[in-house]
Amino acid sequence: MIFDYCIIGGGIVGLATAMRLLEGRPGCSLILIEKEDALGRHQTGHNSGVIHAGIYYPPGSLKAELCRKGAEATKAFCAENDIRFETCGKLLVATSDLEMQRMDALYERSKQNTIEVYRVSEEELKEREPNIRGRGALFVPSTGIVSYAEVCQAMGRRIAKLGGGIRLSTRVTGIRETIDAVDVASEGESWRARKLVACAGLQSDRLAALAGLSIEHRIVPFRGEYFRLPPDKNDIVRHLIYPIPDPALPFLGVHLTRMIDGSVTVGPNAVIGFAREGYPRLSVNLADIADYALYPGFWKTVVANRKSAVTELRNSLWKPGYLAECRKYCPSLTLADLLPYEAGIRAQAVRKDGTLVHDFLFAETGRMLHVCNAPSPAATSAIPIAEMIVERLEKGL
Numbered sequence: 001m002i003f004d005y006c007i008i009g010g011g012i013v014g015l016a017t018a019m020r021l022l023e024g025r026p027g028c029s030l031i032l033i034e035k036e037d038a039l040g041r042h043q044t045g046h047n048s049g050v051i052h053a054g055i056y057y058p059p060g061s062l063k064a065e066l067c068r069k070g071a072e073a074t075k076a077f078c079a080e081n082d083i084r085f086e087t088c089g090k091l092l093v094a095t096s097d098l099e100m101q102r103m104d105a106l107y108e109r110s111k112q113n114t115i116e117v118y119r120v121s122e123e124e125l126k127e128r129e130p131n132i133r134g135r136g137a138l139f140v141p142s143t144g145i146v147s148y149a150e151v152c153q154a155m156g157r158r159i160a161k162l163g164g165g166i167r168l169s170t171r172v173t174g175i176r177e178t179i180d181a182v183d184v185a186s187e188g189e190s191w192r193a194r195k196l197v198a199c200a201g202l203q204s205d206r207l208a209a210l211a212g213l214s215i216e217h218r219i220v221p222f223r224g225e226y227f228r229l230p231p232d233k234n235d236i237v238r239h240l241i242y243p244i245p246d247p248a249l250p251f252l253g254v255h256l257t258r259m260i261d262g263s264v265t266v267g268p269n270a271v272i273g274f275a276r277e278g279y280p281r282l283s284v285n286l287a288d289i290a291d292y293a294l295y296p297g298f299w300k301t302v303v304a305n306r307k308s309a310v311t312e313l314r315n316s317l318w319k320p321g322y323l324a325e326c327r328k329y330c331p332s333l334t335l336a337d338l339l340p341y342e343a344g345i346r347a348q349a350v351r352k353d354g355t356l357v358h359d360f361l362f363a364e365t366g367r368m369l370h371v372c373n374a375p376s377p378a379a380t381s382a383i384p385i386a387e388m389i390v391e392r393l394e395k396g397l
Helices: 012-024 062-080 097-112 122-128 148-161 201-210 286-293 296-304 306-317 319-327 378-396
Strands: 002-008 030-033 090-094 118-121 136-140 144-146 165-167 172-177 182-186 189-198 217-224 240-243 255-258 264-267 344-351 361-364 368-373
Touching: 002 012, 002 182, 012 030, 012 148, 012 378, 030 189, 062 144, 062 148, 062 378, 090 097, 090 122, 097 136, 118 122, 122 136, 144 148, 148 165, 172 189, 172 201, 189 201, 189 378, 201 217, 201 344, 201 368, 217 286, 217 296, 296 306, 296 344, 306 319, 344 368, 368 378
Parallel strands: 002 030, 002 189, 030 165, 090 240, 189 368
Antiparallel strands: 090 136, 118 136, 172 182, 182 189, 217 344, 240 255, 255 264, 361 368
């Protein structure tokens, strides 16, 4: 049998793409292949569960547009599939004069992005969040929380209902494109498809190389370490609490996140991971380390971001340093409040010149489309990202 489509990767982007293809082409045949024994086991299942509004992104940018559309689409999908979500809103808290200036610039950007945002004074901040301290804040009411693992499960059920097949615990070992199809091999099994889409996240560069594509980037795993607050601190905040981001840094910084299960997490930081899929603290994979250690772009990135890299590493190894980041706006927290919580790992594409890829990155042939980088917030934006992938797939084939 030859399938119309083969999707590699059971994270939220791969699932949304499969769902979009089946919904738009009734009766087509599709197989989705995932190497893990469940869907959404990596980036999708290890993020903070936030439905972002898109306040950070340049006005008119694709990321801003996809995030706005994605937030609406995610909430609609949850409502249709009885998935619990909550629109609790987010406060971006400024704690210094410099952050107040950055906050003003971010407010202007939000207006250009047509995002509903309100300025919050120091007094109003104390009223809204008695345990949070700051000079002022921006309130983004449309930000929400959800379990993306539940979203993935619902997407999997939708794919099955539409006639698509899902193969779990199936690792792809070979990809070969021919004139009229793409052959995909696993241990003892193979499939043929007219078109292939790879949404492999942390393994995306390896899948592209396996398919014979020439790529000039590498995936570098950035480990985001979280802590969970004790249950008696579950009411410490009413909204999500974020710092005002430093535009010179590639990541947002440590924040307090209300989770959909009622708990509160603190984090993440951003340190180099020693394993692409090693979530326990001391995980090491020598092949993963060699992949980036032998890549010149990695060392250029380290040099360009050496100051923040040293700070992040110090705070990873020294819990009081991590706590200090949290206490900038939540001074009541103590070391005893920082309980263990599973880390997340971000697949960061890095170019040869050391620049971090913050936009979409595709590798394409006549019958294949490899999503080499789907920038944050890919979980929020997954449904419109899938629409973009399908459109791109149709134009290129």
